[in-house]
Amino acid sequence: MDDTTKYRDLFFEETDEYLQTLNECILELEEHPEEKGLLDEIFRSAHTLKGMAATMGYKTMTELTHSMENVFELFKNGTLKITAETITLIFSCLDKLAEIVEDLRGDIEKEYDISEILKSLEALSSGEKDVKNETDDGFSIISLNSLDNTLRMLINNGKERSYDAYNIAVKLDEKCTLKGARSYLIINRLEQIGDVIHLDPPAEKLEEGNFDRVFRIIFLSQLSLDEVKENINDNVEIEDIIVEEIDLSKAQEFTPKIEEIAEEVKDGESVKEESDTKESSSSKSGNHAMNQSIRVDLSRLDRFMNLVSELVIYRTRLEDLSTKYKATEIYEPLENVERITSELQDLVLKIRMQPVKVVLNRFPRMIRDLSQELDKDLELLIEGEETELDRTVVSELAEPLVHLIRNAADHGIESREARRELGKAEKGLINLTAYQEGNRVILIVKDDGRGINPEIIEKSAARKGIETKGLSERDMINLIFHPGFSTVEHVTNVSGRGVGMDVVKQKITSLGGTIDVESKIDEGSTFTIKLPLTLSIIQALMVNIGEETFALPLGIIEKIVKVEKEEIVLSHDKEIYVYREKMVPVIRINEKLGIESTRENNHLILITLGHKYYALLVDDLIGQQEIAIKKLSGTLGNMKEYLGATILGNGDITLILDVGNLCKEEGE
Amino acid sequence: MSKRVLIVDDAVFMRMKLRDILEKNGYQVVAEAQNGVEAVEKFKQEKPDLVTMDITMPEMDGVAALKEIKSQDKDAKIIMCSAMGQQSMVMEAIQSGALDFIVKPFDTDRVLQSLERVMR
Numbered sequence: 001m002d003d004t005t006k007y008r009d010l011f012f013e014e015t016d017e018y019l020q021t022l023n024e025c026i027l028e029l030e031e032h033p034e035e036k037g038l039l040d041e042i043f044r045s046a047h048t049l050k051g052m053a054a055t056m057g058y059k060t061m062t063e064l065t066h067s068m069e070n071v072f073e074l075f076k077n078g079t080l081k082i083t084a085e086t087i088t089l090i091f092s093c094l095d096k097l098a099e100i101v102e103d104l105r106g107d108i109e110k111e112y113d114i115s116e117i118l119k120s121l122e123a124l125s126s127g128e129k130d131v132k133n134e135t136d137d138g139f140s141i142i143s144l145n146s147l148d149n150t151l152r153m154l155i156n157n158g159k160e161r162s163y164d165a166y167n168i169a170v171k172l173d174e175k176c177t178l179k180g181a182r183s184y185l186i187i188n189r190l191e192q193i194g195d196v197i198h199l200d201p202p203a204e205k206l207e208e209g210n211f212d213r214v215f216r217i218i219f220l221s222q223l224s225l226d227e228v229k230e231n232i233n234d235n236v237e238i239e240d241i242i243v244e245e246i247d248l249s250k251a252q253e254f255t256p257k258i259e260e261i262a263e264e265v266k267d268g269e270s271v272k273e274e275s276d277t278k279e280s281s282s283s284k285s286g287n288h289a290m291n292q293s294i295r296v297d298l299s300r301l302d303r304f305m306n307l308v309s310e311l312v313i314y315r316t317r318l319e320d321l322s323t324k325y326k327a328t329e330i331y332e333p334l335e336n337v338e339r340i341t342s343e344l345q346d347l348v349l350k351i352r353m354q355p356v357k358v359v360l361n362r363f364p365r366m367i368r369d370l371s372q373e374l375d376k377d378l379e380l381l382i383e384g385e386e387t388e389l390d391r392t393v394v395s396e397l398a399e400p401l402v403h404l405i406r407n408a409a410d411h412g413i414e415s416r417e418a419r420r421e422l423g424k425a426e427k428g429l430i431n432l433t434a435y436q437e438g439n440r441v442i443l444i445v446k447d448d449g450r451g452i453n454p455e456i457i458e459k460s461a462a463r464k465g466i467e468t469k470g471l472s473e474r475d476m477i478n479l480i481f482h483p484g485f486s487t488v489e490h491v492t493n494v495s496g497r498g499v500g501m502d503v504v505k506q507k508i509t510s511l512g513g514t515i516d517v518e519s520k521i522d523e524g525s526t527f528t529i530k531l532p533l534t535l536s537i538i539q540a541l542m543v544n545i546g547e548e549t550f551a552l553p554l555g556i557i558e559k560i561v562k563v564e565k566e567e568i569v570l571s572h573d574k575e576i577y578v579y580r581e582k583m584v585p586v587i588r589i590n591e592k593l594g595i596e597s598t599r600e601n602n603h604l605i606l607i608t609l610g611h612k613y614y615a616l617l618v619d620d621l622i623g624q625q626e627i628a629i630k631k632l633s634g635t636l637g638n639m640k641e642y643l644g645a646t647i648l649g650n651g652d653i654t655l656i657l658d659v660g661n662l663c664k665e666e667g668e
Numbered sequence: 669m670s671k672r673v674l675i676v677d678d679a680v681f682m683r684m685k686l687r688d689i690l691e692k693n694g695y696q697v698v699a700e701a702q703n704g705v706e707a708v709e710k711f712k713q714e715k716p717d718l719v720t721m722d723i724t725m726p727e728m729d730g731v732a733a734l735k736e737i738k739s740q741d742k743d744a745k746i747i748m749c750s751a752m753g754q755q756s757m758v759m760e761a762i763q764s765g766a767l768d769f770i771v772k773p774f775d776t777d778r779v780l781q782s783l784e785r786v787m788r
Contacts, residue, residue, distance in 0.1 A: 054752045055724075062752065175778075177771040178750065181758035185769070188762050209755060234788070236768065236781045 011056055012105050013295070018045045019098055023365050026090055029075075030368075033082035043072045043210065049097075060112045061100050067121040068093050077212045080124060088372070089120055091365070141167040141242050142200055142216045151218060154197050155248055158220040163194070165246035166228055168217040173237040180209030186235050187217065193231055194221025213239075218246070298391075301352060308341070308348045309537060309628030313647045315341050316625070345537060349390070353533075356434045356443070357385035359398045363405055363432065370409040377416065377427040378409055384434035389441050393511050393531055397443070400504040400515075404445040404527050405430060407501075412449030412525055422522060424448065436533070440513075440555065443529040452477050452519040477519050481505040509660045512553070512643075514609055540627045540646075540656065541605070544620035546595040551627055551646060551656040552605065558613065559606040560621065568617075577615045579606055584613040585663075592662055593641060607659055614663040629656060671787055672698045674714060676707040676730065677722035677749065682772070686720060686749075689776050695783070704728025708736045711744070718787060719746045721766070723757050731761050738765045745786055749774075 025042045032038065050065035068090065074080035096117055144167070147155075155165040168190075176182050183206045190196055198218035201211045221228055229243045315337055322330045360382050371378040389397070413419075413428030420426060431446040454476040461468045461479050468476065480501045508515045513531035532538065532555055539554040559579075568575050568586050575586040584606065590597040597619055605616040627646040632639065643656040673695050677683045680702075687697045698714045701707040703725045711719060719737065723730040730748060737744050748761045748769040758769050767786045770779050 050752060051754070055754070066752070175775070177752055178755050178758060178769070180755045181750070181762065181769060184759050185762050207755075207759065234785055236778065236785055 008056075011052055012101065015049060015052065015101050018049050019094060019101070020361065021045045022049075022094055023091075024361060026087060026094070027364050027368065029082060030084070030087045039072065039076050040210075043069065043076060044208075046072055047209070058100070058104060060114055061097065061104070064093060064097060064100070064114050064117065067118050071121055071124050073212065074124070086124060089117075089124065091369070093117055093121070139169060139171050139214050139240065139242075141169040141244055142198075142218065144246065144248070147198075147218070147248075151198055152248060155218070155220070155246060158195075163220040163222055164225075165248075166217075166219045166221065166225065167242075167244045167246050168219055168228070168232070169242045170215055170217070170232065170238060171240040172213045172215075173239045174213070176213070176237040178209065179211065179213070180207050182235070182237050183207075183209075183211075183215055186232060186238075189231060189235065190217065190219055190221075190228075193223055193228070194219055296351075301348075305348050305352060308344055309630070310647075311341050312345060312537065312626065312628050316648065317651060349533075349537070350388075352390050352392075353388035354391040354394045355386050355388050356394060356397070356441070357382075358394055359401060360385045360432060360434070362398070363401070366402070366405065367409065367430065370406065374410060375415075376409070376413055378413060378430060379427050380405075380430050380432060382432045387434040387436055387441055388533075389531060390533060396507065396511055397531075400507045400529070401432075401443070401445065403501075403504050405432070408445060408447035408449065408525070412447035412451075414450050418450075437530075441531045441533060443531065444526060445529075446524060446526040448524040451521040451523055451525050452480065452517070453521055474518070477517055480517065481515070512555075512660075514556075514660075537626060537628050540625055542622035542625055542648075542654070543603070543605070543618040544622060545590050545593065545618050546597055548595060549622065549648075549652070549654050550589075550618075551625075551654050552607075552616070552659060553643070553656070554624060556607045556609065556659055557605055558608045561604045561606065562602060563604045564602075577604060579613060579615070582613060584615045586615045586617055587663060588617045589657070589662065590617075590619070607663070609660060609663055612663075614659075616659070616662070627654075627656070670694050670696045671717045671783075672696050672714065673783075674699045674701065674707070674710055674716040674719045676701045676704070676710075676719060676725070676733065678702050678725040679722075682722065682749070685774060686779070689774065689779055690783075693780055704730060704733030704736070707733045708740075711737050712740070715741075717745065718783065719744065720749055720770075721746050721761075722749045723754055723761070724751070729757075731757055731764065734761055734766055735764050747782055747786060 022042060022045050025038050025045070029035070029038045029042065046065055046069045050062055050069055053061035053065055071080065071086070071090065075082055075086075080086065096112070096114060100112060158165055170183070170186060172179055172182055187196055187199070187206070196217055196219055199206060200216040205211055206215055219228065223231070225243055225245055229241065232238070232241050232243070315334075318330075318334060318337070321327075322334055363382065364380055367378050367380040370376075408430050409428075413430070414422070414424075416426050419428065429448045431444065433442075433444040433446070435442055454473045457476050457479050458468050461476075461482075466479065466482055468479070471479070481504070482502060505515050508529055508531070511531055513529055515530075516528045517525060518528070519525035532553075540551040541554050541557060541560075542549055542551055544550075561579075563577065568577055570576075571583065575588075576583045577586050578584070586604070588597075589595075603618050603621055605618060607614050607616060625648075627648075629644040629646060631644050632642060636642075640661045641658055643658040645653055645655050648654050671694075673690055675683050675686050675690075675697055677686065677700075683700050683702075687700070690697055695718075698716050699710040701710045705727045707719070707721065707730075708728070710716075721730040721734055725733075728736070734746050734748070737746065742765070744765075746761075746766050748758055748766045749772060750758045750769050751772045758766075761769065768782045770782050
């Protein structure tokens with residue numbers, strides 16, 4: 001056995017990348033089938049995948065990628081048309097591949113039935129073969145007229161030294177697997193008996209095996225034509241060869257027309273170069289960008305983050321001590337420590353940042369599949385995919401977003417007929433927008449579909465026994481986030497199993513974010529997700545409740561007011577506070593936590609969760625502070641009231657309140 | 669006289685398969701080696717007419733072994749055995765003097781073809 005286990009992680013990491021690239025490129029290819037660069041990239045990726053799989057000894061994967069590669073090659077040489085069907089087939093291959101890779105990752109090696117897919121692939125490959133045979137007569141040597149002046153000069157120079165010039169074309173055997181190496185071997189052998197002065201396709205392409213069985217050589221040698229021929233024939237895996245002596249006197253002058261051809265070739269190169277530079281600038285085509293980067297194990301990064309957090313804690317503690325002892329001399333160095341730690345903190349946060357496109361880039365593909373599945377015209381517009389978020393947040397985002405987009409496609413966007421009747425464009429539009437706002441990132445999923453009808457929600461809620469009395473239209477719509485709520489009458493393959501939106505909401509809340517929906521009938525729905533930039537270090541408000549100190553995340557705080565007892569009124573058995581003419585439920589945190597309030601409960605902290613206000617009653621305010629969140633573990637981790645804990649400047653440990661959970665029960 | 673061959677491959681299975689093909693077709697397998705180091709030693713001892721050399725092997729890989737053998741005997745006839753996806757290794761081997769290569773999984777005809785031509 002090859003000792004490939006240690007490359008496993010790398011293998012999977014790279015495989016994921018290549019699969020993603022393939023997905024993206026093929027999607028793009030469907031829209032721009034004429035783009036040659038794309039095919040090259042696709043071909044390269046598939047080829048690399050195959051190589052990697054073979055090396056790891058993953059047979060099925062190798063086989064599948066190999067067949068795919070064959071099809072790509074047919075795309076490349078133009079014998080196979082790029083159609084919706086072929087693309088769909090390729091996609092199903094990619095899905096199968098992804099499935100296989102997932103299983104392999106989990107160390108499950110099972111037998112896959114890929115015969116169906118292989119058969120379809122083969123059908124594609126052989127279907128074109130008939131066509132290919134017709135064009136196959138294209139097996140010929142390089143036309144003398146197309147030789148440029150440099151080559152002509154070289155040939156003439158050779159003549160003077162009694163080197164004969166040969167025009168050679170080699171066609172490799174159909175079964176030849178390593179075309180690159182085979183051609184290299186042939187050329188290598190020729191180099192031992194003469195000089196290879198021109199190759200078509202160029203050497204790099206040949207070495208990559210990036211050509212269609214036939215390659216052409218201009219060759220100078222002192223050997224006779226027969227000897228040259230024999231030398232080439234000494235190689236295996238050759239189907240046919242042509243060798244001709246070059247007589248330049250028979251060639252036409254190097255005419256401008258041919259220059260054009262040469263230009264074209266150069267153009268091809270410059271296009272490639274262009275795409276190369278495009279790749280390095282991570283602007284528009286940043287998708288395939290290869291930034292100068294290193295891979296870092298995530299756990300190391302987490303550890304780094306943790307250490308920096310601790311540094312922040314002790315810095316705060318030092319500051320505390322220096323004020324306490326009035327150690328003036330320490331102020332200046334401490335200020336520097338402060339500056340450096342903040343920079344360090346910024347940096348580590350930035351390192352952990354990942355553009356949301358990491359999750360967003362799967363959606364174009366998903367929309368494509370959905371539009372086929374649902375037989376709707378769908379268009380997905382993604383904006384702001386460069387917006388960055390902490391990578392833990394990014395990786396958790398996929399699931400809720402998938403849900404929202406599926407919902408939008410399935411329930412939001414109407415059928416073609418319905419849209420036509422309403423005078424809408426037949427193509428349904430789904431917008432996916434991301435942008436940063438302060439220390440939050442906003443993600444918006446918007447569709448121009450039928451919208452959510454509050455009446456239907458109300459009926460459905462009533463059926464499910466959910467209280468709807470006194471709810472505004474907006475609140476009504478937000479009921480879709482209620483656990484166990486689903487308005488769909490029929491369950492489609494795509495969505496609507498009744499456990500949808502509440503899971504989405506839960507996920508977002510667990511990420512410290514909020515989700516909110518706005519909707520107008522026949523105009524569409526807009527889901528707005530607000531997420532914190534990072535989960536590890538936050539600005540917090542320190543408050544006193546009884547004798548205890550707690551931290552509240554600052555991001556959700558709207559306003560703090562000092563209240564008199566009379567301002568808190570009872571309504572429907574509930575304490576409320578009127579803020580901007582809105583009734584805001586009052587939550588006495590001390591009661592929630594079972595703590596005795598020592599002083600007057602006289603500070604109200606107004607917070608917003610989604611579009612809802614809550615007023616938290618606390619005893620005293622201490623101040624604003626930057627804190628590093630440490631997750632609670634063990635039994636403590638199960639306590640819903642707390643997000644985590646932090647160590648304060650004075651070394652005390654303080655719990656961070658999970659406001660979302662505290663208010664949740666109140667809201668229901 | 670039948671040609672004397674040294675088979676180098678780390679997998680017993682592959683060696684058996686090759687031996688089977690070769691012996692059925694009039695070659696004499698004089699030795700087997702399971703890594704590059706062994707290959708170099710056995711080559712010295714046996715001076716075979718031909719070596720089939722696997723690329724991925726522990727201790728010393730096929731390309732390194734090829735270079736070592738070639739440095740001792742520049743006329744050594746070596747055929748590389750490659751898996752798909754080892755193109756660059758194969759090319760390095762060719763550069764270093766491998767006469768041909770065969771691709772796994774082995775096709776009997778292909779193997780014989782290759783051997784025949786190299787021995788010519």
